[in-house]
């Protein structure tokens with residue numbers, strides 16, 4: 159049913175029977191899917207359905223309980239080197255979580271210098287390149303507190319990109335932003351695919367999901383109910399629960 | 411006492427010391443007498459509380475140079491046994507515990523021979539004396555202790571006078587008369603001060619003290635009663651109970667009395683030479699002597715005391731911070747046995763008085779672990795140890811609050827970037843927690859700086875002990891207290907200034923000021 163990730167180089171992430179338990183609560187229930195290299199996946203689902211838990215398994219901020227997870231040909235388990243995994247898989251949070259005591263530039267250079275032992279000079283060069291890409295270079299010497307929410311989220315994306323990841327995870331990146339700020343962040347996420355970065359994004363932005371996603375994953379109660387291209391999902395959802403979810407989204 | 415007079419006095423003392431040395435020389439050539447067991451490794455260790463002139467006190471601005479009848483006696487005994495004398499100054503309440511803890515072999519500290527004390531220690535008397543009641547000059551003499559009915563009398567705490575006067579009170583109450591109110595002060599000079607400033611009617615003390623004070627007090631007090639209490643007749647040396655040691659100390663003092671050594675010592679300190687009534691009326695005494703104040707301020711003794719205060723406070727607080735950071739992290743973490751243990755630690759050390767902790771570490775610890783009886787365990791180390799432990803119990807709360815005030819998302823973001831635990835804490839969490847912890851930490855430090863003054867009870871020569879010793883010597887308390895105040899305030903203001911400077915580095919937390927400091 160699924161191709162072998164070891165032999166198919168076009169597959170970036172391979173998820174087999176993946177489960178996650180908190181004590182005896184099943185947060186993720188035997189999930190199976192593949193993500194192709196450079197693919198853009200949007201994960202939808204009601205609150206508490208396990209979306210954050212799923213993407214946190216990919217950088218092992220939440221270790222999975224059973225099943226197997228392969229990223230870029232590497233099996234992710236207790237023996238995985240966390241600095242290497244997290245260099246390969248970047249993450250952006252809903253609340254940006256910039257380091258408030260460091261300038262924008264230092265936010266971007268801290269991890270490359272500590273984790274990758276990049277020289278300050280090289281780290282700053284790279285940071286300026288990504289800050290340019292997210293249109294925020296002119297704020298490089300400011301502290302996070304001086305920036306708007308949208309600007310902070312763009313810095314957070316640049317900070318993650320500075321680790322040169324192959325996969326980017328976004329957990330509701332626009333949920334805390336006002337409408338004008340959203341479009342800036344969305345267009346940056348949209349650009350990432352052009353650089354071949356595989357993207358998984360949890361969001362409630364339906365327009366965003368419809369336009370950027372190659373495929374939509376719809377989750378409920380720890381299970382995946384649908385994995386389909388956005389056209390199919392939005393016009394003709396197969397499950398009753400997806401339909402109810404969409405109805406509710408449109409009504410809001 | 412002005413400077414030239416003081417110098418003349420010191421010169422006079424030196425001459426007498428030279429005389430004593432002449433006596434000592436022939437004894438050195440004699441066969442070493444049968445020494446007591448507590449004289450170990452060729453050393454006689456003596457504990458004394460140098461605040462009772464002329465028995466034992468600090469005679470000059472160098473707080474390490476003690477003098478008096480007791481010190482001369484100790485030296486004469488050491489010479490007699492042909493051993494080296496080591497004297498340790500300490501607070502009065504520490505004397506007997508130190509003797510019990512074998513920190514010294516002998517206590518010679520102007521102590522009266524009392525049956526209550528002899529229950530636990532052996533006492534050998536070396537000087538006759540009497541209890542006297544002293545009031546401000548011009549007070550008419552009284553005829554018995556009962557005449558003090560309804561009055562307030564000051565005594566030094568730790569002495570037996572309080573208990574003796576309390577027995578007097580029982581008799582007064584039985585006769586339907588008002589009792590004598592007793593106030594206790596830690597040092598003899600503080601006792602005298604109460605009479606001088608008029609807070610109490612009189613003080614009770616030994617006559618020898620009065621002989622000596624005549625010079626200092628300029629006739630400001632006079633003896634109103636020589637008591638006939640039989641129990642205040644003898645000054646005694648105290649040792650741990652041991653029949654052989656007792657005999658050998660008795661023999662030694664007997665010899666020193668027979669060969670005239672004790673008589674020379676008595677003469678040197680003016681004991682028994684003048685009548686206690688002979689207080690000449692002195693002239694006008696200024697309220698505040700600026701020269702004394704300035705001399706105190708610039709004296710090496712005060713500078714050294716302040717340095718010790720500062721050093722022990724800084725070292726203790728740094729140690730406390732270092733141990734309290736992992737403690738705070740454990741307390742913020744998951745429930746475990748460790749957490750229960752840490753909670754108990756915090757409660758115990760916050761609950762027990764700091765003074766008690768100091769006394770415990772200095773006096774009780776050697777009973778359990780003899781290693782703490784050794785010489786390396788100095789009052790400085792003991793203070794450092796006990797204040798570190800004590801302070802860590804307070805600092806842990808500050809650290810805990812500061813660490814939990816850092817947003818959980820910070821740790822997650824740092825984790826997600828691949829940083830290891832050490833990097834997460836040192837580069838992301840600690841710098842943010844520091845901003846929150848700094849103001850209460852500086853407050854704690856200022857408290858600690860002041861708390862160090864408690865260490866005088868375990869003989870640490872910090873700023874307040876130096877002050878008390880100087881006051882005991884000169885009675886110019888306003889001047890010396892003022893000098894100590896200046897030192898304490900200077901230190902506190904310095905650290906408040908440091909706090910302001912460090913806080914400037916935290917502008918990143920303030921939207922309006924942040925821009926000013928970014929390069």
Ligand SMILES: Nc1ncnc2c1ncn2[C@@H]1O[C@H](COP(=O)(O)OP(=O)(O)O)[C@@H](O)[C@H]1O
Pocket residue numbers: 180183185203204205206207208209210211212
């Ligand atoms: N650390 C945790 N301990 C216990 N339960 C958790 C924990 N994290 C998440 N959960 C539970 O797992 C379920 C999925 O959570 P989450 O992945 O955050 O959902 P979503 O992101 O889709 O809103 C929720 O019911 C949540 O309560």
Ligand SMILES: [Mg+2]
Pocket residue numbers: 209210211329
């Ligand atoms: Mg979520």
